[in-house]
Amino acid sequence: MSHNNMNLKLKVWRQKNANTTGAFVKYDVNDISDEMSFLEMLDVLNEKLIVTGEEPIAFDHDCREGICGMCSLYIDGKPHGPWQANTTCQLHMRAFKDGDTITIEPWRSNAFPIVKDLTVDRGAFDRIIQAGGYVSVNTGNAVDGNSLPINKDDADASFAAAMCIGCGACVAACKNSSAMLFLSAKVSHLALLPQGEPERKSRVLNMVAQMDKEGFGSCTNTGACEAACPKEISIANIARLNKEYLRAGLTAE
């Protein structure tokens, strides 16, 4: 594969903390290899900023292999950048051309307050999970994994929903800042399995209540979340969540 270096202009959102207003700052980054990841490109810029005595750009990252859900960044008008089914850490600089100007913004939602620069607080997702995204298991002997027969299609659909890494790209992509794709993935992967059955009704009602408390918007089925999702979570999960909600709401005591 040919190896090219490129020079880029960046427009990066800088914001000191949640209480101050931020603004875009322009940076030039030169000699960027097209084999670098997007975050490595930002590392190069940060090294340069540190040398010149400037405050480096804060951004979230952890595994850098596309599975942890820590990286975010709204790049040129799309969460996780221009590629499909991809996280920012797995976005490579070959997605861009020499001379490009790249606009980098944080996830925008009041439910995800900005901590600093491009870092947002996604604690709201943790609190939604705490509200019901679990199964309660009594202690005792470990049960054989195959003792419960599960339909293969349901198992596959459950696994597909469980692919959600909770990065928040769905919220960032949605015009309503709705967390419904995230919530529906979490509700679906348990609702499809027998292990999720005992808490099926309270789970969906409590998780929806927590989602509303956190200040996310409601779903209007535009499909932007599905298009931006790095794990290709299907919007059909949202319809399943709606069914779970209707069923639980109508039959709850």
Add this chain to the structure above:
Amino acid sequence: MSSKNMFTSSVGKKLVMAFTGIFLILFLIVHAGLNACIWANDEGLMFNKAAHFMGSFVVPRVLEIGLFVGIILHIVQGYMLTLENRSKRSVGYAVNYAKGSKWYSRSMALLGTLLLMFLVMHIYHFWTPSRLGGMAGIKSLTVFDKNGVEYHNLYAEMKLVFENVFVVILYVLACGSLAYHLAHGFQSAFKTIGIHNKRYHALISTIGYGFAILIPLAFAMMPLSFYFNLVK
């Protein structure tokens, strides 16, 4: 959370939008079906009879109350949801994410507002003169059938209203808004009430797009038929 606030949560409010939306979709079928009687080419005889039936029989009159309740709920809830959803992102993006969704799915409030403006005009043109009277010329619009039963000659009213080219243009534009509103709304409503089965969802999407084309097309043909003297 208890079932008490079932219809006031974010999902519950969408359920209200979906159920009222589906009810309004059903109304459109009835409305388009009855209005299609103008094409019987019998100088509006069949159409006036149908309109008289809807205005005098108790069942459609009761359903009419439900229709007004449904429309008002759909409008009020729609605006409240739009304002609420907009308030969830105080600082917007410099570059908007437009590729992930269709423009009309993001513009339901705008399309709905155009439809509301049309609705006010439409009710003024036909519903108020027929139900409440009081519009000039209403007496001359009254016809009698062979048995001496009095009908409102809504056919003549249509003819009168659709003589004005601007009214015809506004009606056709409103049908365009309706088409896009339905193109998203039809399938979205069924997703909201929980149809997630892939096979049924594909079927509903197809029917939805067909409905969004055919029904507004039929409605748009009505003012055009009168304006171009295609009905007799």
